Amino acid sequence: xxxxxxxxxxxxxSAVEFSETSIKQRAGEFDRNGALPKEIIEGLAQRGILGxxxxxxxxxxxxxxxxxGRLTEIIGKACCSSRTLLTVHASLVCETLLKLANSAxxxxxxxxxxxxxxxxxxALSEPExxxxxxxxxxxxxCKENKFILNGKKKxxxxxxxxxxFIVIAKEGDTISAFLVEKTIPGINTKPIVGLLGNRAxxxxxxxxxxxxxxKENVLGKIGTGFTFVANTALFYGRYSIxxxxxxxxQAALEEMSKxxxxxxxxxxxIGQYQLIKGLIADAVTQVHAARALCQKAGEYRVSxxxxxxxxxxxxxxxxxxxxxxxxxxxVQVFGGNGCWDxxxxxxxxxxxxxxxxxxxxxxxxxILIGDHGMKKYSRQAVYT
Amino acid sequence: xxDEKVARIxxxxxxxxxxxxxxxxxxxxxxxxxDKGFVSSLGAMRLLxxxxxxxxxxxxxxxIHLKNFNSVDSMVALVQKLKGDxxxxxxx
Numbered sequence: 001x002x003x004x005x006x007x008x009x010x011x012x013x014s015a016v017e018f019s020e021t022s023i024k025q026r027a028g029e030f031d032r033n034g035a036l037p038k039e040i041i042e043g044l045a046q047r048g049i050l051g052x053x054x055x056x057x058x059x060x061x062x063x064x065x066x067x068x069g070r071l072t073e074i075i076g077k078a079c080c081s082s083r084t085l086l087t088v089h090a091s092l093v094c095e096t097l098l099k100l101a102n103s104a105x106x107x108x109x110x111x112x113x114x115x116x117x118x119x120x121x122x123a124l125s126e127p128e129x130x131x132x133x134x135x136x137x138x139x140x141x142c143k144e145n146k147f148i149l150n151g152k153k154k155x156x157x158x159x160x161x162x163x164x165f166i167v168i169a170k171e172g173d174t175i176s177a178f179l180v181e182k183t184i185p186g187i188n189t190k191p192i193v194g195l196l197g198n199r200a201x202x203x204x205x206x207x208x209x210x211x212x213x214x215k216e217n218v219l220g221k222i223g224t225g226f227t228f229v230a231n232t233a234l235f236y237g238r239y240s241i242x243x244x245x246x247x248x249x250q251a252a253l254e255e256m257s258k259x260x261x262x263x264x265x266x267x268x269x270i271g272q273y274q275l276i277k278g279l280i281a282d283a284v285t286q287v288h289a290a291r292a293l294c295q296k297a298g299e300y301r302v303s304x305x306x307x308x309x310x311x312x313x314x315x316x317x318x319x320x321x322x323x324x325x326x327x328x329x330x331v332q333v334f335g336g337n338g339c340w341d342x343x344x345x346x347x348x349x350x351x352x353x354x355x356x357x358x359x360x361x362x363x364x365x366x367i368l369i370g371d372h373g374m375k376k377y378s379r380q381a382v383y384t
Numbered sequence: 385x386x387d388e389k390v391a392r393i394x395x396x397x398x399x400x401x402x403x404x405x406x407x408x409x410x411x412x413x414x415x416x417x418x419d420k421g422f423v424s425s426l427g428a429m430r431l432l433x434x435x436x437x438x439x440x441x442x443x444x445x446x447x448i449h450l451k452n453f454n455s456v457d458s459m460v461a462l463v464q465k466l467k468g469d470x471x472x473x474x475x476x
Contacts, residue, residue, distance in 0.1 A: 102445045134425075221449045227428040228448055235429060306433035368426070374405035 002055075008067045014047055015071055019078035027079035030200035031347055034193060036081050041161075044085065045116025049075065053090045054098065058110035065301035069243045069294055076247025077254075080351040081200035083247060087240040088157045088201075089113065093120030093166055095236040097179075100220045100229055105179060109164060121162035122233055123153035123206060130155075131364050133168075134226050138208070140169040140176065147178060147218070149186075149211040155358075159204030160189050166233065167208070168225045177219040177229035186211040197351040235309055238316045238359045239297060245319025245355050246290045252323075252330035252348045253283045259334055270333070279333060283326045290319040310372050317365035320355035327352040386467040388460060391439065395459050398434055402427055413456035428453050435459060441466040 003011065022043055030036055044050050052068055054060025063071065068090075076083035094113050097106060112118040129135050138151030149169055159165070165180045165187075180187070192203040220229045257280055260271030270276050293315040300308035327349040331338035338345045356362045392413065399411060403422045417423045423431075431453045436443055441463065443452075452462045 100445055100448060220445065224449060227425045227450050228432070231426060231429040304433065304437045306430050306437060309430050309433065371405060375402065378405060 002062050002064055003067075008063065011048065011061060011063070012067065012070060012074065015049055015074045018043055018047055018049075019075050019082075023075070023082050024078035027081070028341060028344060028347060030079060030081055032199075032341070034199050035202065036085065036200045040082060041085065041116065041119070044075075044082065048114075049086065050089055050116040050119075051094070051114030052086070053095050054110050054114040058106065059114040060094075060110070061114075065239070066295065066298035069239070069298045072240050072243035073247045073250065073291075076244045077251045079200075080244070080248065080347075080354075081198060083240075083244055084157050084198055084201045085119075087237055087244065088122060088162075089120050091236040091240040092122040092233045093164070096122075096166065096229065096233040097219070099232055100224075101179075104216065105219070109179065113164070118163040119158060119161055120164045120166070121156050121158045122237070123156045123159065123165045123167045124230055124233075125153065125155045127152055127154045127205070131361055133230060134175065136168060136170055136175070138167070138169040140171050140178070140213075142171070142215075145215050147213045147215065149178065149180065149208045149213060151208055153206045153208070155192070156204050156206055157198065157201045159206050160191050160202035165206070166219060166229070168230050170225075174223045175225035175227075175230075176222045177225040178213045179217040179219050180208075180211065180213055184211050184213065197347075197354040234359055235312060239294075239301070239308075239312045241355055241359045242294050242297065242312060242315035242319045245316070245321075245323040245352075246287065246294055248323040248348050248352045248355070249283070249287045249290060249319070249326040252327040252345060252352075253280070253287050255343075255345050255348070256280060256283065256330040256333040259337075276333060279329045283329055286322040286326055290315075290322045293318055310369070313360070313365050313368050313372075316355075316359065317362055317369060320352070320362060323352035323355055324349075386439070386464060388464060391463050392456060392460050394438060395435075395463075396456050398438075399423065399431075399456065402430065411456070413460075415456075416454045417456075418450070418454055425450070431459065435463060439463045439467065 023040060048061040051060035052063045052071055055062045072083060072086060075086055097109060113120055124133055126136055126138060128137060138153065140147045140149050149167060151169065163182050167178045167180045168175060169178065186209040188207045189204040192205055195203060260276050260280060261269060263270045297308055297311040297315045300311050327345060330345040331349050334343055334345050337343050340346065396413060399417060399422060407422055411422055418425055428450060432443060432448060447462060452458050
């Protein structure tokens, strides 16, 4: 059962209150410290935000995809690293489990994930493999009633904190997915520091050495690790990242608009100059267009329409580009102050670039969207 | 009851819609669409979503396997099975 409209609005209002009062003012601190504090994660859990995508029957909130998009924007506007937790935990892990896990796995993990008693993360990329995800090197082999995992994963957001990993591994040409609990011996996490953005996301490289996973922890069927599990997780993750682009662009727009009204140069507020108005006009237009694409993808998701997949690719491609452009313009409006970490726009600019890379680079999206465009629109062209 | 012929045409037409733009072979219902390059494995998830939405079925986790989505024939069989299961459940 999903939430009523009133319940949804109340829940989102509570998320706004928490993000504005407890997260936003501290986002720079989290970025500098390279960690998301425990009280923020607990706050997200207590308000049901970490269980937003999980149905009530498993202890979650049961938010519909469109409202979940709005929630992503709310949290992402306040702090990109906090939003990353939502993307990884609620989208990549929880939504994928909902779609592909068997009944026993859902009963075992979803209630704990819903209440934040367990944090989830998604381990696909490797030191040698990013976009070419099906060429992973991580191996598994079946031994008696267990699978033995060996290999390395890289760029795992919240890998340093998570209790449950979705791990994609290969045996010969067969790619499968596993639910791996952190308590299993043989798992070693190493923090990745020196990042452009996402600095407080506990990013990690994870080494698996003879990690014994029980047979019942295969996620989906053997052989569906890439075709269904990874693609499903990336679809959900990409939807969240699309909204994350809107979030950063909206935050940058708000900052530059406020600054343009207060900052004075040559005897006038800088917002009175037409060149600044032009930057703000472009930002407003791009933010509105970006949000509209996300809403369209969300509407397709609500109606379970397969067009949601391509519309999500389009939205992610566009909104990440918009986030980079608008946050760059915000830095421009701020001038010297925009290059200083005492103002938020330099962080927004750094964070925005990450969105063009994660959950499928812009170039991968262009390939997918270009192929889609040729299939769809070539048939509509008429030559005489 | 599901009309098998209608389902077959719908699935066939949907695959025709998402076939690689540069693929010019003729799609037969028995063709393995991945092996013959009609659709990349990225399309599997879209086919799952399409089947669930069009035929108003929930594909259970045990049936989410590439072999059930690799040809028009296999998808028709899957839909028939799921529709049969649903109708049997309603009868009981």
